[in-house]
Amino acid sequence: MSATHFTHTSLFRSFWVIFFVLALVGCGATSSSSLTLIDATSAIPATAPAAQPTVQIGLVMKTLTNPFFIEMERGARRAEAELGIELIVKTAAQETSIDQQIAIVKDLIDTRVDAIVIAPGDSTSLIPVLHEARQAGIIIVNIDNRLDMAVAEKLGLVGVPFISVDNEAGAYDSARVISDQFKTRTKVAIMQGIPTAQNAIDREQGARRAFRENPNITVVATASGFWKIDEGYKVAAQFLTDHPDLGAIFCANDMMALGAIRFLSEHGYDHVLVAAFDNLQEVQSALQDGSLQATIDQQAAEQGYLGIQYAYKLLQGETVPAETMIPTLLVTGTRQP
Structure with a gap:
């Protein structure tokens, strides 16, 4: 394009902008003050910046029929509030519903969550689907019940942080x-x-x-x-x-x-x-x-809390311990034989 053509085009556009503003003023488009060219152009709404996507972390537990896991969710919710992430809690019907837990993980893969924190009902059966999640770019954190390390290594699921008790x-x-x-x-x-x-x-x-x-x-x-x-x-x-x-x-x-x-x-x-x-x-x-x-x-709430915290840190590029053992507390009764 020639410089002369560019100048003519620019002048032509400027003419129509000024004409439009003057027409608005002449028609009483403003109520109490004259509308300037600056006013007219600044009135055009700016494009809003794109909202940052919320981090989504799935918490997969065995069941909510056991109060232990209700406490675990309570701790995870505390981390959710502190971090400003979206926590998606999924549980199976019973602690023995392993196939249901596998289906839950598959659903979270389809949902494209950023991380999965899981208390697996079985130490081996969930490893293949968790490896699938890892392959999809999802962070995995293992809490409560340890995944079988030998099977996990064989299938390529390594480097998964573990949080539990002894x-x-x-x-x-x-x-x-x-x-x-x-x-x-x-x-x-x-x-x-x-x-x-x-x-x-x-x-x-x-x-x-x-x-x-x-x-x-x-x-x-x-x-x-x-x-x-x-x-x-x-x-x-x-x-x-x-x-x-x-x-x-x-x-x-x-x-x-x-x-x-x-x-x-x-x-x-x-x-x-x-x-x-x-x-x-x-x-x-x-x-x-x-x-x-x-x-x-065994401080279930603390396990849930740390699981979410670790997942978030990994998403931020930070490192976390490979294994974290939370202290157990002995609670005794009163009767003697």
Whole structure:
């Protein structure tokens, strides 16, 4: 384009702008003052700056039927408020609903969340779909129950931060409260969580370690209550049917312990000692009346809070610890055998 043509075009446009302004003034388009050229041009609305997208973090838990996970969500919500992110909370119907958790992760991949913080119901089954999420550019943070590290490494899911408690040590502390009370030959049983969950495996090992330290104790039965109250009731019934002289039961969580305690109370086995894990609000009365000897507070809210904080830091390009162990707190009851 020639300079002469550019000048003519510019002059032509300027003429029409001035003509338009003068026409507005002449027609009384302003109410009390004359509209200047500057006024006219500044009245044209500016294009608003593009809004920054909100960071979306998905929190995937096992269920909300267990109060432990309600506490975990409470901690995550605190992090949400502090960070100004959008928290998307998803849970399965039950702690055993592993396929549902897998479907939830797939849905979050389709939603294109920025990060997923997950308390997996199973330590191996969710690894493939979490690897798929990682491949899609989604940050993964593992809380509560550890993913199987060997399987994860084999499938290429490495470098996932883990936040939890020392489940083996916590179970040892809880089981030792009842173990130390037996001075004569005593039979005991262990009620496991989901057998393929690493935290269930660790808690069984911790309880066994405590029982081994007392030569008077023999572990005569082990069975899974799958973290549920009703299953805890059924398993306790089987324990006492097979071993009516049973002296104690270690339950790998409070929910199963509540079921076991209900069976023991209903069938006259009040002398059987029970220890558990989680320190739910629902077991406080059992701790007070002695039907529960001990439990472990694993600070569920803190796990949820740190999980969201770590995910956000990773999204900001910061580094976080590969493993964070939150201290467990032993909570004891009052009854003696």
